[in-house]
Amino acid sequence: MNAVTPDAVQDFLREYVVKSLRGQGREVPSDLSDDCDLLLSGYVDSLGLLELMTAIQDHFGREIDFDELDAEQMTIVGPLRTFVVTQLAGA
């Protein structure tokens, strides 16, 4: 299996946020910085984050054990992206 690149994960996260915000009729940010907290910024709510995790699994076709990642980090773009890339590369 080809390794998933950080860019691919970043693109997926950005598209997800854009769709979510459009669905709510809200303004869409031009980019997602590494320190952007998806939850605290109000881009995605808690149920939305659970959904985002299932969407990541579906999109990349692999189960990911998100319990490995601390809840404080899981909602922040940079650490989330790195975690997903590492998980997909492993096992």
Added chain:
Amino acid sequence: MQRALWSGFLRSSEKFADRPALFAESKFLKYSELRETACRVAATIQAHSDPGKTPLTAVFAYRSPTAFIGVLGSLLSGSGYVPLNRTFPIERTQVMLERSGCRSIVVDEGSLPQLKKLLETASSPLIVLTPDALDFNSHKQQWPQHTFVAAHELKSAQSWREPSFGIDSIAYLLFTSGSTGIPKGVAVAQRNVTAFLDYMVDRYEITESDRLSQMFDMTFDLSVFDMFVAWERGACLFCPSQKTLIKPGKFIKDMELTVWFSVPSTAVFMKQLGMLKPAQYPALRLSLFCGEPLPVSSATAWLEAAPNSTLENLYGPTELTIACTLYRWDPSRSPSESELGIVPIGYPYPNMGVLVVDDNLLEVSPGHEGELLMNGSQMSLGYWKDPAKTATAFMVPPGKNEIYYRTGDRVRRPQGNAPLTHLGRIDSQVKIFGHRVELGEVESKVRNACRFDGVVALGWPKTDSGFGGVEVFIEGQESAVEKLRAAIGRDLPEYMVPRRFHFMDRLPRNANNKYDRKAMQKLLEEGL
């Protein structure tokens, strides 16, 4: 004196003074501690009360000890509480505060950055209380019209007096999304919520050793169950932080919860994320779901993960006080009693009456479907300062002499001792080329044909007589549409087979996390 919503908490605070009442922001608060601060807040509100106005206090706090202190303090002062939520758009919060006419507001530290925007637009002077230790001098100078009370300025708990209350005294005022886009306030009386509470506490045999989840934001009325069912019997309430909400499984285990209550969506996602492994949550003795239809597949997966738990599906609009029908899952009977893959909503609470009516508001015969109307001791006072909307929704059906609340939900009138089954919203029934189509049925077939639970069907495009067809939104990864259409086509007539399937990572939801059909309608109108 008649019992109030706060009565059980006061009793528990004497009987179980040293036991934990609340876990929030990583710390425990004993009953005695919670009572002490809540009484100080209450005494302060009482000292500023205006006898000419309906007493209402806003609680602008989120998942902090102050949020709970604010709710209790408001009630103990004799006010109804109005929950505000800093994760909502500030414009919505401004409208809610303004429409409620609250005189006092309790604010926690995390909500202070947004407070300024509320103070700027408030049309009348506010008493602003913050039980978190804070200095308000700069606020005092900037907004001389408002009164600020910092932690050390709160009155003493000894100066608090238990308030008297009348038959229609408001316990809480909760805003739900209105069809016009302006939130409408539902006024729930003390007597409505104590009727609810009495039944729940007895039914679930809550004791001081129970540990209850607090997943719901306070702006969702199901949070009232969590708080007051726990405190009525000296149990402890466990409130996850906003971040911990995304790890519900870990929270159940770490906190050794015995009672779980959430929307079914949480269970749906937990299943997909591998958080419902067999026997993972043996300590849970009671699992409750409410707020949206509960898929049979989610209920069974949940029970595998929580094998020692009883599972009940609750149903109820805010207007009928939290929940007013329930159904206990029974593995031998329930699969056949479920309809459209959705767990039944069951049987009405005691003191609640059911009427299932047709388009002319006449009762349908047993076995037939119609709109659910209900009344009884949990029927709320109606919409705050909106007699016209109240009169439309709370009305006397022809041939009856009592007021009923129109739920807007489609159910099947039970035959014999069968449970009520929920078939969708009234507005989810559409006409397609003259055929009456229940969108819930389309959703159920789509749900079965693909592996996703998040499915919403809409009539589209609009025609003079109704709609030209059905389109479907699916929460999930795009999959083979032709196969899907063929599978659905085997079960449904052509006019019910969706014309288009729209796959989205996340379907639009409203503030209470329910699917926002209007937003999806708008996407179609915009040419999706």
